[in-house]
Amino acid sequence: ETGVTQSPTHLIKTRGQQVTLRCSSQSGHNTVSWYQQALGQGPQFIFQYYREEENGRGNFPPRFSGLQFPNYSSELNVNALELDDSALYLCASSDQGGNTEAFFGQGTRLTVV
Amino acid sequence: QQQVKQSPQSLIVQKGGISIINCAYENTAFDYFPWYQQFPGKGPALLIAIRPDVSEKKEGRFTISFNKSAKQFSLHIMDSQPGDSATYFCAASSTGTASKLTFGTGTRLQVTL
Numbered sequence: 001e002t003g004v005t006q007s008p009t010h011l012i013k014t015r016g017q018q019v020t021l022r023c024s025s026q027s028g029h030n031t032v033s034w035y036q037q038a039l040g041q042g043p044q045f046i047f048q049y050y051r052e053e054e055n056g057r058g059n060f061p062p063r064f065s066g067l068q069f070p071n072y073s074s075e076l077n078v079n080a081l082e083l084d085d086s087a088l089y090l091c092a093s094s095d096q097g098g099n100t101e102a103f104f105g106q107g108t109r110l111t112v113v
Numbered sequence: 114q115q116q117v118k119q120s121p122q123s124l125i126v127q128k129g130g131i132s133i134i135n136c137a138y139e140n141t142a143f144d145y146f147p148w149y150q151q152f153p154g155k156g157p158a159l160l161i162a163i164r165p166d167v168s169e170k171k172e173g174r175f176t177i178s179f180n181k182s183a184k185q186f187s188l189h190i191m192d193s194q195p196g197d198s199a200t201y202f203c204a205a206s207s208t209g210t211a212s213k214l215t216f217g218t219g220t221r222l223q224v225t226l
Contacts, residue, residue, distance in 0.1 A: 004156075033212050042119075042202050042216030043157065056213050090156050094212035101147065102212035104156035 003027060004093045004105035012111045013081050021076040021108045023091030031055070031097055032074040034066060035090040037107070043090055049074050050097045078110075086112045116140050117205050119217025126224050132190040134220045136203035139184065143205040147214070148177065148188045151200045160201075161188075193224045 003026035013019050025032050031050045035043035045058035049068035063079040078085055088109050092102035118137045126132045136146075144165050149157035163170045163177040163186065170177045176189040190197055200221050204214040 031212060033214075035214075040219070042117075042204075042218050043214070045213055045215070048213055056210065092212055092214075097209075099209050100212065101159055101162065102214060103159060104149075106154075106156045 004091060004103055006089075006091050006105040006108050008108060009106065010109045010111075012113060015081055015083060015112055017081050018077065018079045019081060019110060021089050021091075021110070023074045023076070023105060025072045025074070025091075025093035026103055029093040029095045029103075030072050031094045032068055032072065033092040033094065033102060034074070034076045035092065036060070037088040037090055039087070046076070055097065081112045083112050086110060116215045117203060117217045119203050119220060121220060122218070123221045124223070126193045126222065128193065128195060128224055128226055130193050130224075132193045132197070132222055132224070133187060134201055134203070134222075135185065135187045136217050137183075137185045138205050140205070140207075140215075141184070142207045143215075144208050145206045146177070146179065146186050147204050148175075149202045149204060149216075151202065151219075157202060190222075193222075195224045195226060198222055198224050
């Protein structure tokens with residue numbers, strides 16, 4: 001176990017709705033990265049948060065947004081959900097502004113219907 | 114643009130055999146190459162990682178071989194066991210951004226008795 005916890009584990013939403021996913025980083029880690037993993041694919045980098053600010057972003061639209069809190073936990077928000085947003089959303093914890101190994105949580109399975 | 118290509122897509126190996134998974138990258142700025150193991154319903158778990166200053170790294174039954182000139186790296190699992198049956202992902206990132214990973218598409222390994 002990595003010590004990275006995500007909630008909820010499963011979620012079903014309707015197209016057009018908004019969703020918030022949560023992540024608690026491993027103790028001592030100050031950086032959180034979010035990934036989207038479609039079925040049968042590798043994880044795709046969404047963005048990273050360090051010191052409560054976005055520290056890099058992948059090729060995802062602005063309706064994907066995030067927050068990091070002073071205790072280093074993080075939220076991923078997705079607005080105007082689309083069917084293609086159905087995926088496993090992974091949170092990864094690391095240290096030194098993201099310059100160390102990434103340790104993943106178990107993920108949140110989001111289904112958009 | 115897929116920056117990390119992984120093969121094969123699936124692999125069946127007998128117990129005790131050697132499993133070999135290959136990856137190739139395009140971005141010459143990549144200098145950190147981890148391998149992750151993922152079981153169904155779980156997040157990826159870091160197995161082993163290498164930086165280009167060495168050509169091989171071994172940890173237990175797992176070995177990474179790295180060829181900088183060919184921009185290729187591979188994972189060898191010696192004495193494969195049924196418990197190794199999982200999906201394996203190679204990944205890559207650049208200096209200072211070890212946790213902003215570009216993943217391959219994954220290899221589903223099945224180790225038979």
